[in-house]
Structures are given as structure tokens and as C-alpha cells.
Amino acid sequence: MSSAGDIAPAAVEARGWGWRHASRLAWALRDVSLHIEPGERVLLLGASGAGKSTLLHGLAGVLGGDEEGEVEGELLIDGIPAAAARGRTGLVLQDPDSQVILARVGDDVAFGCENLGIPRDEIWRRVDAALDAVGLDVPRDRATKALSGGQKQRLALAGSLAMQPGLLLLDEPTANLDPDGVLEVREAVERMLAAQRTTLIVVEHRLDVWLPLIDRVIVIGDDGGGAGVIADGHPDTVLAAQGERLARAGVWVPGRAPQYPPPPSSPPGEVLIGARDLAVARVRGTTVAAGIDVNVRAGSVLAITGPNGVGKSTLGLTLAGLLPPAGGDLIASDALAGDAGPYPIRWASRQLLTRIGTVFQEPEHQLLASTVQGELAIGPRSLGLPEAEIADRTDELLQRLRLDRLAKANPYTLSGGEKRRLTVAAALATRPRVLVLDEPTFGQDARTWQELIAMLADLRNAGSALVTVTHDLDVVTALHAEQLTLVARS
Known part of the structure; x- marks a missing residue:
């Protein structure tokens, strides 16, 4: 050179x-x-x-x-x-x-x-x-x-x-x-x-x-x-x-940390999803993590942490019912499943909407509509909700996540941080009892990070179960999360 x-x-x-x-x-x-x-x-x-x-x-x-x-x-x-x-x-x-x-x-x-x-x-x-x-x-x-x-x-x-x-x-x-x-x-x-x-x-x-x-x-x-x-x-x-x-203005200035929300207002509730000796894989026959025992409880946050490549996102997608377990058991409680049956992987997409919402690591992988407001309306409209209620839900989320000025914008023209907030809002629009979020804070400035964390804390306090895959250990601390750390397989 x-x-x-x-x-x-x-x-x-x-x-x-x-x-x-x-x-x-x-x-x-x-x-x-x-x-x-x-x-x-x-x-x-x-x-x-x-x-x-x-x-x-x-x-x-x-x-x-x-x-x-x-x-x-x-x-x-x-x-x-x-x-x-x-x-x-x-x-x-x-x-x-x-x-x-x-x-x-x-x-x-x-x-x-x-x-x-x-x-x-x-x-x-x-x-x-x-x-x-x-x-x-x-x-x-x-x-x-x-x-x-x-x-x-x-x-x-x-x-x-x-x-x-x-x-x-x-x-x-x-x-x-x-x-x-x-x-x-x-x-x-x-x-x-x-x-x-x-x-x-x-x-x-x-x-x-x-x-x-x-x-x-x-x-x-x-x-x-x-x-x-x-x-x-x-x-x-x-x-x-x-x-x-x-x-x-939102810049992460050293020595000026964002404000954390208060601790949980009540102890964790009932188990909504339980995993026993769970193994997970993206490709059939190629297990990336195994021997996992964990409970996802109402009113609590589970943080999945660990180095890149150990299967964190794969575990998140498995808990969300989007990938089949590679081994072991993954069971949803009656309180979550209702008449859908105990196995999330067998649920239809409409059954997942109000039970388990998912925010993928890459926002572009789940953008479907031509406008931001249209993106938020997809889930509620799939549930057959009245248009007035759909408008109420989407307007509230637009304002709370600082997306209101972008309501008519094409989602693909948003910044990375704005796309992340949009996908979080879209998952919340159907009000699922369990929310699985992969790197929910990437691309956020200090102000939007604080606001997003406050919203997740409110969901936890209202009884929702949150699962977050994250490298941002401030998220673990701020949300008083139970931490599940995956390690590389030998």
C-alpha cells in the first residue's frame, strides 16, 4: 500500500x-x-x-x-x-x-x-x-x-x-x-x-x-x-x-446522562411464555444457542445480552413465535394463548398481533406502507378495528415518538433512528401483551432514548411483558431488567 x-x-x-x-x-x-x-x-x-x-x-x-x-x-x-x-x-x-x-x-x-x-x-x-x-x-x-x-x-x-x-x-x-x-x-x-x-x-x-x-x-x-x-x-x-x-438538543454529552424512569411499580406477574432446555437456530440443523431456561413474565423486562453472533436475535425471534424451537420446549400460558393453543410458532399472524409484537433488528425488514401513518395503521386495520379507533391509536403514537411531523413521509426516507421509533410504534399499535424488541435504542439521541425508555417502562408498569435484545447496557439498568446473557458455544 x-x-x-x-x-x-x-x-x-x-x-x-x-x-x-x-x-x-x-x-x-x-x-x-x-x-x-x-x-x-x-x-x-x-x-x-x-x-x-x-x-x-x-x-x-x-x-x-x-x-x-x-x-x-x-x-x-x-x-x-x-x-x-x-x-x-x-x-x-x-x-x-x-x-x-x-x-x-x-x-x-x-x-x-x-x-x-x-x-x-x-x-x-x-x-x-x-x-x-x-x-x-x-x-x-x-x-x-x-x-x-x-x-x-x-x-x-x-x-x-x-x-x-x-x-x-x-x-x-x-x-x-x-x-x-x-x-x-x-x-x-x-x-x-x-x-x-x-x-x-x-x-x-x-x-x-x-x-x-x-x-x-x-x-x-x-x-x-x-x-x-x-x-x-x-x-x-x-x-x-x-x-x-x-x-x-439530544446530543449525548459526556457527564449528562439521560434521566431513568422510576423502578417497577409492582413485582413481576404471571409467566406468559416459558422456555425449558430451549435450543434455537436460524437454519435447520445449525443450533446457535441451547440449554436455555427462562420465563417471560407480565409486568417485567427480560434483557438478552451477550457478544455478537451468540444467538441473541435468534432467541428473540423464537420467543416471538417467528422461528421454531430447535429443541426443548417453548410454551405460552393460557393467559396469553387463550384459544390459540400453547405453541406460539403455530399461531396465525392475526393471532400473534394482540399476543406477541416484534421489532426486528433491521427496521427495513418490516416496513410495508408508503407513509408513516399508513405503517402504524396496518396492524389495527388487520384486526378489523373501526377507523376512528385506528386514527386515535396512530395519532397518539405519532406524537409520543416524535413522528407526527413525518406522518405523510415515506418510511424509507426516514433516518435510522426515526425508522426504529416507527417500528416500535407499529408493534405497539396492536397493543400486544408481549413485546420483543431487537436493539430498540439504536440510532437514538439522548432525548429520544429517554422518551423511548420511559414509554417501555410505562408498558411494563401496565402489565406488558417486554423482551429486549440489546448491547446497550444502560437499557438493562434503566428498565430494571432481568438479564439473560448468552455466551459463545465452544
């Missing part, structure tokens, strides 16, 4: 830049003006929905043309329009799986270089150097599906590094990773920056992990439709001078 001095870091400039999705009346963000010097390391902050990811996607040149939306102002890399400078940028997204393209590690890292027309011999020299730089010590022919979440993020970083970008863009790259995976990715970025001098822009809600690595903070206002940049400078200066204002 070329030495650090051979690769020119990119300069970034925005001049009154804004973007509006074609299906939206409101601008995703507007009036953004900033200048980033070559080689600077910037942490981009702002409330959920402020437009941070939109800005990164604009810099990466992947927002699309006129048919995708409307642009104003200028967004420049090295003085030329960002859309014409794609070869200068590398983009790493928050979801590790969404970035894996090819079946083998080496081929996946080489993919971007091949698109740039780099000679074959040079490609493989870059691939090996990139894998070494990010600390991904696996053979080129290792199957990408065999990698953990942290390893997949390092794979994505290696793919970007191999292209030798002048600008590296990281969009919440640790959002779905366990604590060890978070540190793995941060350290991989650190090694990458040591290997080549690159301008860095990181979008994250939580600052602590990235503060040692960055030298500048830029904050976009929580009204992405026109607030522009509201703070810009050295991290210590910005946080000292505007920490209180930023905390009110």
Missing part, C-alpha cells in the same frame, strides 16, 4: 447545502455551510433526524439524481462536486451485514478497487495491506458469512482503505455491536489513519468512544430543515461552552 504521504487527504466544503427527498415536503437538512481542512478528524453530531446521514451520503455521492430529490447549494470535495468525486471517498455504514457484497473476504475487500479499474497485481497488494492495517487476521478465502459483526465492520473498513480514499465517512459504524466490537472498530479506524493520512468524518450519537481520535466537533441543529451548523470547534471547547444546549 502507498505510504501515508502518498495519499492526499481531501478538503470538504458545504456552501448553503441542503437536500429534500422527492417524496417529502420538508427538507432533510438545509443551509449547511462548513469547511473541513485536509486531514482533519471530525465528529458530526446532532439529534435523531437532523440530517447527519444525509450529509454523509451526499459527500459519498450516493443520494441520487433529480428523480430522487432536490438539492440546493454546493457540496464540494477538493473543489469539485461531491457526486463527481466518488473515487475520493469511502463510506462505512452502521449495519455490518448490509455492506458485505461477496462471499470471500479477499474478494469483498477487492470489490471497490476493481470498480476503480486498479490493476490486478496492485489490487491484491492493497487487499493484504488493508486487512493488516485494520487488524483483520483471517485468510483471503475466509467466508464473509463466518465473520462476527465487529469483523464485518473491519472488513468494510478494509474495503474502504484499499481504495485509498482521501475522505473516509463513518455512519454510526458501531451502532449494532457489542462493547468489544465497538473497541475493535475504533482501534481499526485508528490503525487505518496511522497507515494513511485521510480526512475523517464520523457520525455517532455517543461521543466517548471517538473523542480520543478526533480533533473537531461539528453539530447540526435538531431542526434539520434549516438550522444548519449550530456548533463547530475543538471538542473540549464545544462541550464546555455549549454542553447544556447540546444536551437539550
